[in-house]
Amino acid sequence: MKVYETRDLRNVALIGHGGSGKTSLAEAMLYDAGMTTRLGRVEEGNTVMDFEEEEKERRGSITSGIGFLEWAKCKINLIDTPGDANFVADGRNCLYAVDSVLLVADAEDGIRVQAEKMARAAEELGLTRVAYISKLDRERGAFETAMKALTDLFGNKAVPVFLPIGTKDAFHGVVDLLRGKAFLFDGEGKGTFQETEIPAEMTEQVAEARERLVEAASESDDELIEKYLENGELSPEELEVGLKKAIAQGSLIPVLCGSAPKNVGIRPMLDFLAAYLPAPHGERKGTNPDTGEEISRKFDDTEPFSALVFKTIVDEIGRFSVFRVISGAAIPDTTVLNPERRTDERLGQLFHLLGKERRKIEKASAGDIVAVARLKETITGDTLCDKKSPIRYPRIPVPPAIISFAVRPRSKADQDKISASLRKLMEEDTALRYERDEQTGEFLLSGMGQGHIEIVAKRLERKFKVGIELAAPKVAYLETIKGTADKRYRHKKQTGGAGQFGECAIKIEPNRGAGFEFVNNIVGGVIPGQYIPSVEKGVRDQMKKGVLAGYPVVDVKVTLYDGKSHPVDSKDIAFQLAGRKAMKEALLAAKPTLLEPIMEMEVVVPEEFMG
Ligand SMILES: Nc1nc2c(ncn2[C@@H]2O[C@H](COP(=O)(O)OP(=O)(O)OP(=O)(O)O)[C@@H](O)[C@H]2O)c(=O)[nH]1
Ligand SMILES: [Mg+2]
Structure with a gap:
């Protein structure tokens, strides 16, 4: 596989409430970039990102899907997070592996509370934010509904960069305010389009929206503001510079739109993401594990290797640790240090993930996302680093459990296997806990919600053939x-x-x-x-x-x-x-x-x- 340099990487997590359209959007992007040969559908259980049996069954994500594509010479790493509150923990962990989030706002339902919380978490982590409006082609879908939700959340920072052409059934294209062009799609799913002039009936609306965009972009820079006030316009180059700066500062949140199932608007959107999302940049603070002294590393290949493991995947073939390279480059067949567990770990073959598929790589630059098999002791949240220049990054915070169920095995055979099987699931799922309640003597399975624990019971059955019954725990009076x-x-x-x-x-x-x-x-x-x-x-x-x-x-x-x-x-x-x-x-x-x-x-x- 080709090696991408740090400046050509774009790491973006798709966030949004359950059912807002993240997995569908990822699917359309992967298809348009030629990573797949057909456009999968969540309802048909054949998308790249929702490959777990339970995801196909419930037609929604339960764990983050990781994929990548190449667009305009950039490698865009996509992380499709689950929107359902039961499964948020895994998505939150992934925020530590990206530079930007793409918030999916739903043209029917706006932005629900879970998505709001993720957007806030992204802001706290200093991630670049971009929004996308889904479901414009639906009967109840309206651009205004989603724009209102975005404005409620971000104030006037949310500024459209695309406008939809046509509504509901007739939604068939987007106006790109930056390029001043319209892109018309056939809506059959191929994603091909015709570039045309802006439809005459939209002239006024487009002029207004463009003015708002140019104004917001110019506000990022004193010089640009002056030019804008003088000329009432910015040159395309100035607009680009201003927009990039405003997006990086978080003072402008660009709003795109489209329909993933109809593959409308997705290609122009990829153009925008490749051009305007930041490459991995800045530095990450950590400590020297030997001295406790605070040190930091840049997203730069020439620095010593360091990485943060943000996800663990256990499947039939084995156990994969997924990490984001922070400094240096990841090279196959090298030995690195896990400073937390004070142990060496062997990086054997390295992979890029595309859903459940793995593609072998020869090198990954600083900032890239990489999977490796069979690390001995490393778990989600650990640092991996160069043995000669150790650094330890802060652990990813683990959310408190919200609900507990008492676990009863269905049979004696199940009893014997419960702990070991749950331990495997807990490697993947950092929000899951299994403990004996000292007071009541019951074994409790705790997590983020009833749906979370029920899925865990299903996975135990499917993956490990372990049957359990869930019951309300005895009340622990004092x-x-x-x-x-x-x-x-x-x-x-x-x-x-x-x-x-x-x-x-x-x-x-x-x-x-x-x-x-x-x-x-x-x-x-x-x-x-x-x-x-x-x-x-x-x-x-x-x-x-x-x-x-x-x-x-x-x-x-x-x-x-x-x-x-x-x-x-x-x-x-x-x-x-x-x-x-x-x-x-x-x-x-x-x-x-x-x-x-x-x-x-x-x-x-x-x-x-x-x-
Ligand atoms: N008509 C229409 N349907 C859409 C659009 N985007 C998503 N859908 C449908 O909405 C449903 C949910 O979409 P998903 O892509 O699974 O949503 P998600 O955000 O990944 O949901 P979770 O994984 O549960 O968080 C599916 O049936 C999609 O086909 C859209 O733009 N237009
Ligand atoms: Mg999904």
């Missing part, structure tokens, strides 16, 4: 006290054989929000020093099982203030028992109460429904 109490207990066994003697007096009081606290106020050695921890252990043992319903007790302050000992019969066990019994009596006397779990919720409401 107990605490509302009052205070003061109790003394003497444990004494002095009949026959070796005796036992221990006595303690404790006060307990509520300690809400501050956890368990044990204060030793013994003076004059009434309990010898070595038995104080014995009393504490007894108290703690009693805390594990509350007096109301046997749930753990939390948030109690215990003060040990008096006791008695015996020169021969005092022992560790005697003081433990005394501590436990005193605590039990104290808890019963201190108004014990049940605590129900509290959930923290975030509610997002569109502005028009507020008030």
Whole structure:
């Protein structure tokens, strides 16, 4: 495969709500660039990006698809993220591998909350943002609906660069405001077009939109603004410079449009992306793993190699780690360091991914996206780097789990395989957790939503033949006290054989929000020093099982203030028992109460429904 230089790379993640049209758009782009020989359709389950069985079945992405194409001598790396909230984590990880995002705004439904959150995350990461309006050919589709949603989200930064020609069924082309041309498509899916003059009935609308674009582009630069104010126009070169600058600054978010299933507008859009999206640029901060000192690397082939692993794929053939080269170049058959795990990793064959297909490569420049098989210990989020010039990049943050289900195996055979199989799925899916709840003893599978966990159960069955049932987890109640109490207990066994003697007096009081606290106020050695921890252990043992319903007790302050000992019969066990019994009596006397779990919720409401 051809080697692309850093300046010719364009890494872009497609973001947008579930069903907005990302996978379809990627499919049309890949087809137009000649990467495939037919235009796949999500409904037919034959797209490049949705190749997992569960994606074909539910007609939507559950994991990010990675592909690439060549356009205008640039290698455009496409990452098609899932829009459904159940599967967002994987898409978020991919934001660490790109320089730009293409937000798909839906001409029927606008931009839903999940897409808004991704767009905000992209902004926080300093990524370049571009928008695309899908579904203009649909019955309810309207350019204005999507433009309104974009303006609500980005304010007047969202500025059209393309305008649609025709509406609904009759949508058949776009006006490119930069080139001042119209592109008319037959809508049969081939994506070929005729370049024509702007339709006469659109002259006014186009002039207005172009003025807005030129004005917004000129605002990126003082010199350009002056020229624009003087001449009322910018030369094509000036416009290009201004537009690039405004896009890079994030002060202008260009809006494109088309229809992926009809293959309308996609080729002019690829022209725009190759010309206006940034190549990998700037630097990434990390630390020197040996000294902890902050260092940084540029997206430059001449620097030592470093890369960030942002995705892991496990399939029948094996396990692939997908990384983005940050500095240096990735070369097959080299040994690199994983500074996090302090281990060497062998980079054998390297690949570019096109959906499930792999294309062998000889070299990947800084900024490119690469897959490698069979790394020993590396997981998603790790750094790989040159052994002689180590660097470690910050880990990609893992989202907190939102929902948990108790997992029950269908049979004994399933039981034995659950952990190992889930571990494999968790390598791919950083938002999935599998843990035993100490309190209830149940095994819990946690993730981003019910749909997420249900898909995990399906994949367990399909990939590993492991059957599980999902159930609501037992509620993990806790107990605490509302009052205070003061109790003394003497444990004494002095009949026959070796005796036992221990006595303690404790006060307990509520300690809400501050956890368990044990204060030793013994003076004059009434309990010898070595038995104080014995009393504490007894108290703690009693805390594990509350007096109301046997749930753990939390948030109690215990003060040990008096006791008695015996020169021969005092022992560790005697003081433990005394501590436990005193605590039990104290808890019963201190108004014990049940605590129900509290959930923290975030509610997002569109502005028009507020008030
Ligand atoms: N008519 C029309 N249908 C579209 C367009 N774009 C997408 N669709 C359809 O919308 C449905 C969803 O499209 P996808 O491409 O799967 O959407 P997605 O954004 O990848 O969805 P998730 O993977 O669930 O996040 C499919 O049935 C597409 O054929 C469009 O521009 N016009
Ligand atoms: Mg999709």
